[in-house]
Amino acid sequence: MKKVIIVSPHFPPSNLAAVHRSRLFAKHLPEFGWEPIIVTVDEAYYEEALDPNLVKLLPASLRIEKVAASSTKNIRLIGDIGIRGFRQMLKRILFLCSSEKIDFLYIPIPSNFAALLGPIISRKTGIPYGIDYIDPWVHRWPGTEKKISKAYGSMKLGEWLEPLAVKKVSLITGVAPGYYEAVLERNPHLKNKVVTASMPYGGEAEDHLMVERLGLKPYLFKKEPGTFDFVYAGAMLPKAYKPLEEVLKVLAANLKHFENIRIHFIGSGYSPNDAQSYNIKALASKYGLWESVIFEYPKRIPYLEVLTHLNASDGAFIIGSTEAHYTPSKVYQAVLSQKPVFAVLHQASSACKVIESTGAGLTLTFDGEAGLDKIGKFLLNKWTSFLAFRETFDASQINQKAFDAYSAKNVTSILADALAKAISNKPS
Structure with a gap:
């Protein structure tokens, strides 16, 4: 089986909605010839309440690599788990890539900052990577109209970082085409060079x-x-x-x-x-x-x-x-x-x-x-x-x-097909 590392800084027992994207992909990918390896931050470093029952939904055979992260217990300078665990996830992924054959690196966002692992890993190892847009990264939301605000700063930071993250990307996916179409407009060099696919969350x-x-x-x-x-x-x-x-x-x-x-x-x-x-x-x-x-x-x-x-x-x-x-x-x-x-x-x-x-x-x-x-x-x-x-x-x-057509298994089959096209460099 081909191996894909799925970078999911939050993962069960995290109760955030986005964890289900990686959870369901990881459950069904083996049926389509892919062995998933989850790289995540240990739940000891999560800020949200945990849900132990979520772990019962994971396949017993699923391989999960947990890393440490900067703590927020004494002083909270940065909350985003993708930043707090970035260095540790990078180190673990590089170790995995050097010790076994990894075919692809897949990064669902948010955390948006985790997407920056893609170009670094690809440059060091030659392994292709993809980004999955659970939410748009660069867009306007209430508050971004105020130029002296956290929301405006986050939007401008995204406008600067996203081109770096997608510069050498091989695969871009999203919950629906509208989640990533603007990415291709902002980065026209990707058109006809990157595989794209849309997969809804799906139901289980x-x-x-x-x-x-x-x-x-x-x-x-x-x-x-x-x-x-x-x-x-x-x-x-x-x-x-x-x-x-x-x-x-x-x-x-x-x-x-x-x-x-x-x-x-x-x-x-x-x-x-x-x-x-x-x-x-x-x-x-x-x-x-x-x-x-x-x-x-x-x-x-x-x-x-x-x-x-x-x-x-x-x-x-x-x-x-x-x-x-x-x-x-x-x-x-x-x-x-x-x-x-x-x-x-x-x-x-x-x-x-x-x-x-x-x-x-x-x-x-x-x-x-x-x-x-x-x-x-x-x-x-x-x-x-x-x-x-x-x-x-x-x-x-x-x-x-x-x-x-909307089952988690069928949705994962779309991802598996896109992964195959991406590693063979056949843009759709």
Whole structure:
């Protein structure tokens, strides 16, 4: 089997969402002729709360190389794990490359700084490398318009560092094409010289089976007779608040049509370890919906406990971003929960196709910020359709064959094909 080193500074038991990208690739790559070797920072150096149950989802045979990092316990000068563990990861990777045959180096980002390992390793060893864009590296987000700010500084640093990271890259992948297309525009020398591929996060049905095996029970809300509980699981993107506000406006103005509906936002806070870091509360209070229709549990809870609450809900609620490229990974777990899905998404988001092709729910689409008024115009009609949909909904009607295209195994097959093209230097 060919060997690929996957650089994943955070890895289970880290409870950050990005760890699942590397976890699922590592699980399925051996089926396609690749032996993955994870290079990560030891969890003793993580700042976020750990989730020991995540380790139970890893293959017993998976090879994991853990390194030390600079600590933040006494004084926190730098938080980014990619910087704190950079020197140690570099040393370990070079050792692996010198002691055995490594065919490829693959670096999912964030941490964005870890991408700089690629050109260094390639220059020293000749081993080709690839970068996987879980999130865009260089882009504008709220706060970057202020030139004297941390956000602006981070954006400018990214503009300077990204060209160095991708200068000799052999493979660029992303959750969707929109996550890396701008990279090719900014670095035109890469066109026709680099292999590109897009793979969504994908869903893993065995994760839900683990919930059953562990006997996990929901604890954030209790089912009450006559209520319909939606779960929104995960962080809120900065550009998702405007679509959400349009939804809340309609809810507040038409409460009689949304009787007994409760929407639970889980892990949506601005600080993953802070139970008081509310992001939704102020907006819900503005429209008189707080703790009557809208509930928020800001602190990030363990992944399998998120699935537990999804499985205990009556439906999954998904709100998208005004950015066309955004493809919420939560859509795959929502479908696998086998509960009806109600989603408000950018019309270009690939999540729309996931929901529609599987028959798992209904979507209300809009076209960026300019099309937000469509939410207000059509939400009530779409909700009426959803009420009729859920009355007849049965989990057995979900098109599993259609969902197979979004399974973690199928997604990994796309990566394996891209890796093969990259090492043979055959750009697509």
